[in-house]
Amino acid sequence: MHAKPTFLYLFLTLWISPWAWGQTNTPPRSYVAYQTPEKPQIDGKLDDKHWKLALWSEAFVDIEGDIRPKPAHLTRMKMMWDEDFFYIGVKLDEPHLWATYTEPESVIFHENDIEVFLDPNGDTHNYYEWEINALGTLWDLLLTKPYKDGGKPLNGWNINGFEYAVHLEGTLNDPSDIDDYWSVEMAIPWSSLSYGTPKDGNQWRINFSRVQWQLEVVDNTYRKVINPETGKAYPEDNWVWSPIGAINMHIPDRWGYVQFSEQEVGSGTVAFEQRPDEGVKTQLRAYYHAQKAFFREHQRYALSAEELHMDQPAADPEFEVSKTRFKISLPSLEEAGKRWHIVEDGRVWRQ
Numbered sequence: 237m238h239a240k241p242t243f244l245y246l247f248l249t250l251w252i253s254p255w256a257w258g259q260t261n262t263p264p265r266s267y268v269a270y271q272t273p274e275k276p277q278i279d280g281k282l283d284d285k286h287w288k289l290a291l292w293s294e295a296f297v298d299i300e301g302d303i304r305p306k307p308a309h310l311t312r313m314k315m316m317w318d319e320d321f322f323y324i325g326v327k328l329d330e331p332h333l334w335a336t337y338t339e340p341e342s343v344i345f346h347e348n349d350i351e352v353f354l355d356p357n358g359d360t361h362n363y364y365e366w367e368i369n370a371l372g373t374l375w376d377l378l379l380t381k382p383y384k385d386g387g388k389p390l391n392g393w394n395i396n397g398f399e400y401a402v403h404l405e406g407t408l409n410d411p412s413d414i415d416d417y418w419s420v421e422m423a424i425p426w427s428s429l430s431y432g433t434p435k436d437g438n439q440w441r442i443n444f445s446r447v448q449w450q451l452e453v454v455d456n457t458y459r460k461v462i463n464p465e466t467g468k469a470y471p472e473d474n475w476v477w478s479p480i481g482a483i484n485m486h487i488p489d490r491w492g493y494v495q496f497s498e499q500e501v502g503s504g505t506v507a508f509e510q511r512p513d514e515g516v517k518t519q520l521r522a523y524y525h526a527q528k529a530f531f532r533e534h535q536r537y538a539l540s541a542e543e544l545h546m547d548q549p550a551a552d553p554e555f556e557v558s559k560t561r562f563k564i565s566l567p568s569l570e571e572a573g574k575r576w577h578i579v580e581d582g583r584v585w586r587q
Contacts, residue, residue, distance in 0.1 A: 262301050265478040265492040266508040267293055267442075269315040270501035272323065280403030280421045282314075282325040289502030290314040290325075293477055296446055301479035311350075311446045311475055315494055316501050319433055321399075321423040326350050326444065332451055333408045333415045334458045335370035341391060344368065344375045345447045345472070350420055353485060355441040356431040358517075360488040361387075361583045363441075364395070364429070370418050372402040382486045385582040397425040411453040436498040439511065443491035444477040489521055489584075512569035513576065513586070519550040520578040523564045527580070537562045537580075 269290075276284035296311035298304035310329040317323060328350060335347055344367035345351065355363035360382060367375040376395050381387030400422040406415025426433045434440065449472045450461040460469035474483060478492030497506045526544045527537050537557045541549045554575070556563040561580050568574040568586055578584045 262479050262481070264490065265294060266495065267315060267492065268495045268497050268506050268508055269317050269322075270497050270499050270503075270506075272316045272318050272501050275318065275321065275423070276323060276421070278399045278401050278421050278423050280401035280419055282327065282403075282419055282421055286316065286501050287314070287323075287325060290316050292327075296444065296475040296477055297479050299445065299474035299476045299480050299483055299485070301481055307446075307448075307473065307475040309448070309475075311444075313444055313477060317434070317496060320427075321425055324352060324422040324424065325419065327417055327419045328446060329417045330370075330406070331414045331416075332411065332458065333370050333404055333406045333418060334451060335373070335408065337369055337373045338371055340373060341375050342373060344373060347447075348449055349447050351445040351447065351485070352422070353443045353445070353488070353491060354424075354429075355488045355491065356429060356434075357585075358439075358441045358488075359583050359585050360385075361581075363488055365389075366395075366398075366422070368400065368402065368420055370402060370404060370408055372400070374398075374400070379486065381581055381583070382488065384484075384486070387486075395424070395428045397428050399423040409458060411456060411458055434496040436496065437509065439493050439495045439509075441488055441491045442494045443480075443485065445485050446475040448473040448475060489517070516550075516566050516569055516576050517578075517584055520564060520566055520576055520584055522546065523550075523553065524578050524580075524582060527562055527564070 272286040274286065276287055292312040292314050296307055298307060311326070313324065313326040315322070315324050337344055337347055347369055349367050349369045352366045353363065361380065363379050365377040365379060376393065376398070378390040378393040379387050380390065400420065403419045405417050407413055450470050451458045452461045462468065463470050476485070480487055480490050493508070495508050499506055523544070526546060530538045530544060536559065538544045539557050540555055541553045550566050552567055554565045563577055563579045565575040565577045568576055574586050576584060576586045
């Protein structure tokens, strides 16, 4: 059993901060989730008829992208939905099944786990995180905003009606044999997300992370491999669906996309739609980072795009700046008369 962490917010903030500004040239991955006409049995096996019709995602990659080696073990996911639930299935190849945390809300990523991150409206605030290990121990969190923007995890938040199960192909915590894989099946109720059931064509930001530690066997028990120079365990690997370019899952604007289709799973395919306004949001992110850098140098925010010396300034930016705050807006390419806005804590929205 493991107690809840005492200084959770401080620990996580320090843990991610050295890599908060990494970059990636890899476009975010996308997945089209189709409707299922019946709810699958939530047993972790992913062997129901309609699960078999749903396509597997690409293999997970290192969180930093192509600059790092490919993961040692295959990880893939698939998704589908109906009027009541968002279904997620993940399969993790694993020769050494290991998990010891049994208390809910433990810091699950201190051992091997699978994590899901979901930002339904794409504003990078008030997003969800679920962490599950091979014992089925759950840590569910609501993040007010990314840690780099002063966000805090609401550890007391629990998702009502969440269903999930873990299936093991192998023997847990037994170093005497070689295991095959473990899989996780989730049913996330729309009613618990405060956004309602998605519409046909809606796109949400989502990502997955597999935390994997180096293990060795001591006295017939798995333990983390210790670096003799530091006396501490070697850093964990982070294998993700859509690469971030930094060892930091809490950059929601670099997550992948799920597009919801009302077409029945297995009955055909729908192309993922590239939305022009996603490019507008990317331009706003460039302004956001430029403003942060300007503030670090001048102890104030820039009053115009010209003052920021942007390499490729966007057309028709509007600036609202005070001593401690800013708002920058750009016109929508999809809806006439609407503009996208970003503020100093990274939130982005259209109105």
